[in-house]
Every structure is written in structure tokens, then in C-alpha cells.
Amino acid sequence: xxxxxxxxxxxxxxxxxxxxxxxxxxxxxxxxxxxxxxxxxxxxxxxxxxxxxxxxxxxxxxxxxxxxxxxxxxxxxxxxxxxxxxxxxxxxxxxxxxxxxxxxxxxxxxxxxxxxxxxxxxxxxxxxxxxxxxxxxxxxxxxxxxxxxxxxxxxxxxxxxxxxxxxxxxxxxxxxxxxxxxxxxxxxxxxxxxxxxxxxxxxxxxxxxxxxxxxxxxxxxxxxxxxxxxxxxxxxxxxxxxxxxxxxxxxxxxxxxxxxxxxxxxxxxxxxxxxxxxxxxxxxxxxxxxxxxxxxxxxxxxxxxxxxxxxxxxxxxxxxxxxxxxxxxxxxxxxxxxxxxxxxxxxxxxxxxxxxxxxxxxxxxxxxxxxxx
Amino acid sequence: xxxxxxxxxxxxxxxxxxxxxxxxxxxxxxxxxxxxxxxxxxxxxxxxxxxxxxxxxxxxxxxxxxxxxxxxxxxxxxxxxxxxxxxxxxxxxxxxxxxxxxxxxxxxxxxxxxxxxxxxxxxxxxxxxxxxxxxxxxxxxxxxxxxxxxxxxxxxxxxxxxxxxxxxxxxxxxxxxxxxxxxxxxxxxxxxxxxxxxxxxxxxxxxxxxxxxxxxxxxxxxxxxxxxxxxxxxxxxxxxxxxxxxxxxxxxxxxxxxxxxxxxxxxxxxxxxxxxxxxxxxxxxxxxxxxxxxxxxxxxxxxxxxxxxxxxxxxxxxxxxxxxxx
Numbered sequence: 001x002x003x004x005x006x007x008x009x010x011x012x013x014x015x016x017x018x019x020x021x022x023x024x025x026x027x028x029x030x031x032x033x034x035x036x037x038x039x040x041x042x043x044x045x046x047x048x049x050x051x052x053x054x055x056x057x058x059x060x061x062x063x064x065x066x067x068x069x070x071x072x073x074x075x076x077x078x079x080x081x082x083x084x085x086x087x088x089x090x091x092x093x094x095x096x097x098x099x100x101x102x103x104x105x106x107x108x109x110x111x112x113x114x115x116x117x118x119x120x121x122x123x124x125x126x127x128x129x130x131x132x133x134x135x136x137x138x139x140x141x142x143x144x145x146x147x148x149x150x151x152x153x154x155x156x157x158x159x160x161x162x163x164x165x166x167x168x169x170x171x172x173x174x175x176x177x178x179x180x181x182x183x184x185x186x187x188x189x190x191x192x193x194x195x196x197x198x199x200x201x202x203x204x205x206x207x208x209x210x211x212x213x214x215x216x217x218x219x220x221x222x223x224x225x226x227x228x229x230x231x232x233x234x235x236x237x238x239x240x241x242x243x244x245x246x247x248x249x250x251x252x253x254x255x256x257x258x259x260x261x262x263x264x265x266x267x268x269x270x271x272x273x274x275x276x277x278x279x280x281x282x283x284x285x286x287x288x289x290x291x292x293x294x295x296x297x298x299x300x301x302x303x304x305x306x307x308x309x310x311x312x313x314x315x316x317x318x319x320x321x322x323x324x325x326x327x328x329x330x331x332x333x334x335x336x337x338x339x340x341x342x343x344x345x346x347x348x349x350x351x352x353x354x355x356x357x358x359x360x361x362x363x364x365x366x367x368x369x370x371x372x373x
Numbered sequence: 374x375x376x377x378x379x380x381x382x383x384x385x386x387x388x389x390x391x392x393x394x395x396x397x398x399x400x401x402x403x404x405x406x407x408x409x410x411x412x413x414x415x416x417x418x419x420x421x422x423x424x425x426x427x428x429x430x431x432x433x434x435x436x437x438x439x440x441x442x443x444x445x446x447x448x449x450x451x452x453x454x455x456x457x458x459x460x461x462x463x464x465x466x467x468x469x470x471x472x473x474x475x476x477x478x479x480x481x482x483x484x485x486x487x488x489x490x491x492x493x494x495x496x497x498x499x500x501x502x503x504x505x506x507x508x509x510x511x512x513x514x515x516x517x518x519x520x521x522x523x524x525x526x527x528x529x530x531x532x533x534x535x536x537x538x539x540x541x542x543x544x545x546x547x548x549x550x551x552x553x554x555x556x557x558x559x560x561x562x563x564x565x566x567x568x569x570x571x572x573x574x575x576x577x578x579x580x581x582x583x584x585x586x587x588x589x590x591x592x593x594x595x596x597x598x599x600x601x602x603x604x605x606x607x608x609x610x611x612x613x614x615x616x617x618x619x620x621x622x623x624x625x626x627x628x629x630x631x632x633x634x635x636x637x638x639x640x641x642x643x644x645x646x647x648x649x650x651x652x653x654x655x656x657x658x659x660x661x662x663x664x665x666x667x668x669x670x671x672x673x674x675x676x677x678x679x680x681x682x683x684x685x686x687x688x689x690x691x692x693x694x695x696x697x698x699x
Contacts, residue, residue: 190656
């Protein structure tokens with residue numbers, strides 16, 4: 001009897017706790033939104049606003065830093081969830097968040113879908129990043145291996161299968177490469193890094209473009225898939241005679257050997273923050289900034305580079321939020337750029353900043369520009 | 374109230390009447406509450422099936438049967454087929470069971486029939502601890518300890534000595550079906566062992582005693598009395614282990630090599646349904662891709678459902694035969 005009642009009581013208690021907790025969280029959200037609503041009447045004070053963004057994982061460390069600094073300076077809270085570029089595109093299309101973030105350009109169908117729902121969508125560049133080609137060949141340290149675009153493409157197409165293939169040794173006269181099979185490692189998860197990498201390979205190799213193509217995840221001809229940067233780097237570091245690709249920041253922070261790549265001007269370039277920034281200076285940037293920076297013609301540019309964008313609607317639905325977003329974006333492409341190099345991201349080139357400024361100035365609320373300069 | 378307390382099996386009729394008839398308020402609230410909870414579970418399951426089917430529909434309509442026979446998973450051309458994932462799921466689970474079943478049943482026999490009393494509990498306890506290790510930890514261990522060991526010496530030895538078999542061809546990467554199978558074996562051993570122990574323990578002592586009194590040895594007793602008697606239970610345990618292996622995601626993703634291909638070689642990197650979904654779902658933005666991943670999920674759901682139904686059936690048959698024998 002006694003034990004039975006105890007059970008029953010604890011069940012009742014559990015249920016009550018559940019009701020109370022859910023009730024509390026419900027009231028919690030309402031209290032947080034009220035200040036934003038009251039602010040609308042006072043209009044000039046913007047603190048207390050919550051901006052929500054989701055998207056790419058690649059710029060997440062930088063965004064976290066930015067939004068932290070920005071919150072301390074302005075009191076405007078920006079929540080960023082790094083769920084991946086695809087998720088960022090999906091959620092901004094559905095209008096569930098205030099901005100999305102992506103390492104890839106939205107496809108035509110994605111853009112028209114977003115436009116149908118909420119009007120034209122802008123791609124505003126925030127920073128650029130490089131993809132480093134990493135390898136594990138005993139006796140050959142970082143920066144000693146030279147690769148060209150077509151050789152890299154043929155390695156990933158499994159057409160070049162040995163490290164001592166004459167096409168590799170021809171561009172590496174100073175080192176002796178082993179007579180060993182190349183183990184090719186790629187990202188198994190869909191990612192902006194893969195998008196940039198395959199975009200580059202599609203530009204430099206017609207075979208790659210026709211057989212595999214350019215996407216956040218492709219039908220790889222080659223060997224092993226690793227999960228995220230860490231998975232690819234882990235495989236390459238473990239597996240002798242392997243090759244892989246990761247974000248440059250990841251390779252730098254973890255001291256992984258990476259290769260020099262031949263750029264469009266015929267120079268072998270070591271990936272670095274400087275050679276990443278240069279990439280935007282050799283490419284004609286369109287006003288909408290929907291451009292991949294791969295295979296830049298700048299003689300000092302590293303060839304596998306891409307922008308990472310914040311996706312926002314040109315027509316904002318909420319004046320307060322819209323103002324907060326444009327101010328934050330303006331801050332990010334100016335003051336925010338000083339935080340890039342410390343985190344191994346490349347600051348935007350001047351031309352890119354100017355075009356991003358114009359984009360931010362075009363963001364409107366009911367036909368009226370939100371940011372006035 | 375009394376029958377409720379004792380919770381005795383033979384009193385199920387009394388229990389029902391106590392809920393319906395006499396019913397004090399507490400009882401009625403309690404019975405309605407538990408009813409509500411069970412309904413929630415059923416609704417959840419149905420909702421899962423319905424949502425999966427709705428979301429998978431565009432892919433199945435587009436690809437039809439070829440979704441199950443095509444080997445490509447190509448985002449550029451938007452053509453998706455499930456065959457390598459289904460194959461990889463079944464193959465890795467099969468390798469896992471091939472390793473896990475003999476070890477588990479052997480361990481279960483030792484624990485119930487042969488081990489001295491003081492050894493039984495510690496070993497049983499440790500096996501259950503193995504079951505409690507989170508799969509991501511087993512996966513990390515797999516990636517950093519097991520995979521290098523599999524690459525060399527295991528795969529390089531198999532490759533150079535038995536390389537004429539298609540099973541052992543290809544470069545020794547370490548990651549691949551073999552490593553995935555071994556990881557799955559490690560993860561299913563605790564389940565199969567403890568269920569097998571229960572099955573063997575359910576064999577009545579008089580069976581063993583009868584066998585021994587006929588002059589049989591220990592081995593003969595186990596082989597002719599214990600194992601046949603608990604056979605269905607052992608099969609049930611195996612199939613429940615298979616259920617776990619089929620759905621395992623994290624650990625497998627880390628060691629299988631994530632390559633979408635269909636080969637006979639155990640060294641080859643492959644993919645399972647669960648690992649494919651885990652890898653691609655986050656970044657999936659095209660509708661057809663999401664739908665194809667949902668269709669994959671539906672396939673996995675159906676496979677595990679079938680496995681569980683079979684297990685149920687076998688376990689029921691075991692209880693039925695054991696009662697008739699009694």
C-alpha cells in the first residue's frame with residue numbers, strides 16, 4: 001500500500017513539475033519579447049532586440065566573436081546557430097530566422113523560391129576563406145609539395161593513382177615522391193568547403209566538370225569520406241600517402257602539412273591569409289556579389305578561395321529588426337574585419353567592402369532605406 | 374487495492390475489475406494517466422510513419438523502383454539510389470553478428486553453466502558496462518585505435534596472404550566494412566550476451582539433471598539439453614542485436630569510410646543508411662535530396678521493423694514451447 005502510493009505521488013509530482021516547467025518557459029519567452037515590442041514606440045533605443053541567424057559552420061568562430069563584441073558595444077543580441085549552409089538557406093527561405101549564412105551561392109531554384117516567399121534575397125560577403133590541400137607523405141613537410149589544378153582534379157578522379165606519377169614529379173623537381181598509392185580523402189558530410197573545392201576543380205578540369213561537378217556534396221570517385229574537417233584531417237594524418245582538403249584555418253591551427261597550388265597565372269602559391277584576400281582582387285566582382293573566388297587571375301592569389309555570405313531579404317518586415325540587422329552588417333564589414341586574421345579568416349578586399357556597402361544600403365523597410373549614410 | 378500491490382500475474386482479472394468497478398478517485402486518475410501515456414506512444418509511432426512516408430513520397434514517385442536498385446547518389450544530377458546504403462547496412466551488420474554471436478553465446482554459456490559463482494556477477498556486470506558506453510566514444514576509440522590496427526597488421530596481412538579472394542582485395546585503408554563490422558560486434562555483444570544468458574537460464578534444471586544422470590558430460594549436456602531448449606531465445610537475442618547494429622549511426626560513420634560504393638571487398642570504404650543520413654541531412658537543401666534521405670530513413674525503418682517482428686515471433690515461440698515442454 002505504502003509503496004504503491006509513493007509511486008503514484010511521485011508520478012503526480014513529475015507531472016506537476018512538467019506542467020510548471022513548460023508553463024515557465026512559455027512565460028519566459030513572452031517576457032523576452034515584450035521589451036522589443038515596447039521599444040517600437042520609443043523607436044530610437046534599439047537595445048533588447050534579439051536577432052536570430054542560422055547557417056554555415058565555417059565562419060561560426062568569427063561570427064561568435066563578432067556577435068559577442070557587438071553585444072557588449074551596442075546591447076543588441078544576435079543569436080547564431082551553426083547548423084550548416086544548407087540549413088541556413090532553408091530557414092531564411094522559410095522566413096523563420098532574420099538572416100541566414102552560407103558558404104555557397106543559393107541555386108536559381110532556391111533563390112526563386114525565397115523570392116516568391118519574401119522578395120529578393122541578398123548575398124552579403126562577410127569574409128573569405130581558403131581550402132587547403134593537405135597530405136601525409138613521410139619525409140615531405142608542409143609547403144614542399146606543389147600541385148596544379150588539373151593534377152589535383154585527376155588525383156580526385158582517381159586517374160593519377162601513384163605519388164611518383166610523372167605528372168606530379170614534373171612539377172616537383174626538388175623532392176622524391178614515393179612509389180605508393182594515393183589514398184584520396186574527402187568530406188562525407190555536405191559542406192561549403194566541398195562546394196568551394198569542387199567549384200575550383202570544375203573550373204580547372206573539364207573532366208571533373210562533366211563527370212562529377214560542383215555541389216556541397218558530390219558523387220566522389222575516390223576513396224574515403226571523413227566527417228567534417230576533423231574527420232578528413234584525422235584520416236589524412238593517420239593514413240600514410242593520403243591527400244585531403246580542409247579549411248585553411250583548420251590546417252593552420254592543427255599544423256597539418258599543406259600543398260602549394262598553381263594559380264591561374266602559373267605561380268605556385270602557399271595558402272595564407274594574404275593570398276586568400278588577394279583572390280578577390282583578381283576577379284571582376286559583380287554588384288550582387290554572387291561570385292566564387294576560385295581560380296583568381298591575380299598572380300599572388302591562392303586559387304581555392306571562397307566568400308562566406310550572410311543572406312538577408314532586401315525588404316525587411318520589421319523596422320526595428322531591420323535597422324539592427326543593417327547596422328550589424330555595416331559594422332561587420334568595417335570594424336568587424338579587424339577580428340578576422342586572429343581567427344585565420346581573410347579580411348575582405350577593398351573592392352568587396354565597397355560592393356557590400358552598396359548591398360547593405362539597398363536593404364529597405366516599406367520602400368525606405370534602413371541605413372542612411 | 375491488494376492485487377494491485379502485489380502485481381501478481383495470475384490476478385489480472387481482479388486487477389481489471391478493481392479499475393472499473395470499485396475505483397477510488399486516485400485509481401481512476403492513475404489508470405487514465407497511464408492510458409494517456411500509452412496512447413501518446415502509439416500516436417508518436419504513427420506520426421513518425423506518416424511523416425516519413427509523406428516526406429519520402431516525392432523521391433519514391435520520381436525514382437520508383439530504381440531508388441532501390443540505383444547505385445548513384447549524385448547531388449549535381451539529382452539522381453539518388455539506395456542500393457549501396459542498403460547493402461552497406463546489411464553487410465556491416467552481418468559482419469558484426471558473425472563476430473558477435475559466437476562470442477556472446479560462448480560467454481553466456483560460460484556465465485550460466487561453467488563459471489564459478491564468484492566470477493559470474495563481475496563478468497556479467499562488466500558486459501553490461503560495455504553496453505553503457507556511448508557510441509560516439511566507441512567510434513573515437515575505433516578511429517584512433519582499432520582502425521590503425523586493422524590497417525596494419527590485419528588488412529595488410531590478409532591482403533598479401535589471402536588477396537586472391539575478392540573479399541580481401543584493394544588497398545588497406547583501415548576504415549571500411551571490416552572495421553565497421555568489428556565496431557558493431559563490440560556494440561552488440563553486451564545485448565546478445567545478456568539476452569542469451571536469460572534464455573539459457575530459463576532452461577529448467579531438471580533438463581540438465583536428466584542429461585547428467587544419463588552419464589552425459591558437461592559438453593554433451595550443453596549441446597543436447599541446454600542449447601536446443603534455449604535455441605529460439607538465442608535466435609531472438611541475435612535478432613535484437615541485429616536491430617541495434619542496423620540502426621547504429623555515430624560509431625559506424627566514424628569508421629566505415631563513407632564512400633558510396635558497392636563492392637565485394639571488406640577493405641573497401643562503404644556507407645550505411647544511418648551514416649548517410651547523419652552525414653548529409655544537415656546540409657541538404659534541395660527538396661529531392663531531403664526527400665531521398667527520408668526515403669532512406671523509411672527503408673531503414675521498415676528493415677528494423679521487420680527484424681523486430683521476427684524477433685517477437687521467435688521469442689513468443691520460445692515461451693510457447695517452453696510452457697508446453699513443462
